[in-house]
Amino acid sequence: MSDYVPHLKLTHEGALKMLRAGVAKALEMKQPQCITITDEGGHLLAFVRMDGAKVLSIDSSHKKAMTAASARAPSGQANVANEVKLAFATGGKLTNLLGGLPIVVEGHVIGAIGVGSGTGEQDLEVAKAAIAALPGARQF
Numbered sequence: 001m002s003d004y005v006p007h008l009k010l011t012h013e014g015a016l017k018m019l020r021a022g023v024a025k026a027l028e029m030k031q032p033q034c035i036t037i038t039d040e041g042g043h044l045l046a047f048v049r050m051d052g053a054k055v056l057s058i059d060s061s062h063k064k065a066m067t068a069a070s071a072r073a074p075s076g077q078a079n080v081a082n083e084v085k086l087a088f089a090t091g092g093k094l095t096n097l098l099g100g101l102p103i104v105v106e107g108h109v110i111g112a113i114g115v116g117s118g119t120g121e122q123d124l125e126v127a128k129a130a131i132a133a134l135p136g137a138r139q140f
């Protein structure tokens with residue numbers, strides 16, 4: 001057993017590459033989005049609110065990313081009966097809305113993305129396109 005483990009880190013260049021790919025997909029879909037990219041701890045690395053995206057989606061996109069980073073799994077997968085408990089227990093920081101995905105490279109969660117302003121399915125489509133732009137990242 002070791003006292004430390006090697007650690008992969010999402011750089012700002014990687015986050016911006018993903019952001020550009022997400023914006024391109026949202027433009028193709030004609031669905032303006034808020035796109036948040038965080039590190040593995042849910043801390044903001046990159047963000048854009050596209051022209052026409054909903055103002056409240058600024059917060060929900062970040063919460064989706066924080067949820068995916070924390071759970072190491074896509075947001076929107078918690079038992080519906082636990083939604084209120086999840087939000088209450090975390091001071092509203094986590095959500096059960098679709099649109100958050102962890103960014104996984106070589107089996108390590110290096111960050112997360114949260115997308116909001118469309119339907120949950122549209123948000124996921126943009127998130128997946130953004131992750132696809134990062135070489136070696138696993139798709140959900």
